[in-house]
Amino acid sequence: MPASQAPVLLYLWDKRTFYLSPFTEPLQLSQAAAMLLLSLDGDLSVDCAGSTLECRSALLPAGLDLTVDCRDSRVAICYLDVFGEDHALLAPRMARQQGAVHVALDDEAFWIERFDQLHCVSAPPEEIWQTLEALINPQDLRPLGYACDxxxxxxxxxxxxxxxxxxxxxxxxxxxxxxxxxxxxxxxxxxxxxxxxxxxxxxxxxxxxxxxxxxxxxxxxxxxxxxxxxxxxxxxxxIIGMSPSAALAQPRGIRLFAG
Incomplete structure (x- = not known):
């Protein structure tokens, strides 16, 4: 189906959470979990600590206060694992860093196209999960020097x-x-x-x-x-940057799954 008719996707697993939706208003976020953003339709504007970044993808650690202007784009949001392993795997693959924010994922265009395809077919949770695994940890490695008490x-x-x-x-x-x-x-x-x-x-x-x-x-x-x-x-x-009704009561419907 065309992207304009595809439902919002919200898939919840214990390790990660995935949300794909268009955003018509800026998100005012107080980060309680690390997050990877991929904008499917245009640049994001990320405002953090007085600095503004323009990008199509951004990796954000937990603990930040920031504003993300999605400019009506669809954005794939992956809330990453609580102990920071996903963040540690992704950080070296981002092209540049400003403060605590990393931007420009390697193979960014490929992953944007991939999530656009998944949205248009309203992909099942298993396929989204496999795609996230391939994106975050394709070689099933632990990040160098990573350990959690x-x-x-x-x-x-x-x-x-x-x-x-x-x-x-x-x-x-x-x-x-x-x-x-x-x-x-x-x-x-x-x-x-x-x-x-x-x-x-x-x-x-x-x-x-x-x-x-x-x-x-x-x-x-x-x-x-x-x-x-x-x-x-x-x-x-x-924490999420929008009201529950804005996240869960979408006019095109929402596909909701909890694993």
Whole structure:
């Protein structure tokens, strides 16, 4: 089908999240996860820390505050793995860097054409996942020098085990044998954002998974630990850069999957 008639794609996996949609308004992002952007129809304008970059592809680490003007283009957004392995694999393949933002992916034109094709056929999740694997880690390698502290891995596991519960940082620190200041430092070092911000991000993910599996938005948000729909909407907008209705209630429809 023509791209103008293709639905929005939102596919959710535990390791990565993929979203492909046209964007008519700038995204005001407070990055809670690393992200790869590919604009399918024209240049993006990325404004971060007072500097502006024009590009078709951008790699953004967690922890940034920035504005992305998509200029009505369709944009493929891949939220990358929480521990930074995907980011470490992609960073050497970007042509240039300004501050923390990398731009111009190698073989950029090929990947833009590939995601355009996938959008036009409303590709199934399995094909999107295989394409992301081929894009991010075609040789199934671990990035040189990459390592994540197993204690931080365990803290993320504990947060995921009971997403609706606000386990205190003291509880998490004691569970992994760290002081609170050391846990706070290590978590931000390995994940890129504070524990509270990561918890908010994961609750957004869990809410979206609930919607994909048939729950209404309010019930899914409450089950994920949000106090009410207003709390969910505010968090969604502050992290994702748009309202939940703008992301999920598309006029051309949305193809939603949770793996």
């Amino acid at each position: 197993p204690r931080i891995v365990r803290v993320v596991e504990l947060i995921k085990l009971d997403v609706a519960c606000n386990q205190s940082i003291d509880f998490l620190a004691e569970h992994v044998g760290l002081s609170v200041p050391r846990l706070t430092q290590l978590f931000r070092q390995h994940v890129g954002v504070p524990i509270r911000r990561y918890r908010q991000w994961h609750r957004l993910f869990v809410t979206s998974v609930g919607v994909a599996r048939g729950m209404n938005l309010t019930d899914a948000a409450m089950a994920a630990g949000f106090t009410d729909s207003a709390h969910f909407s505010h968090t969604f907008r502050s």
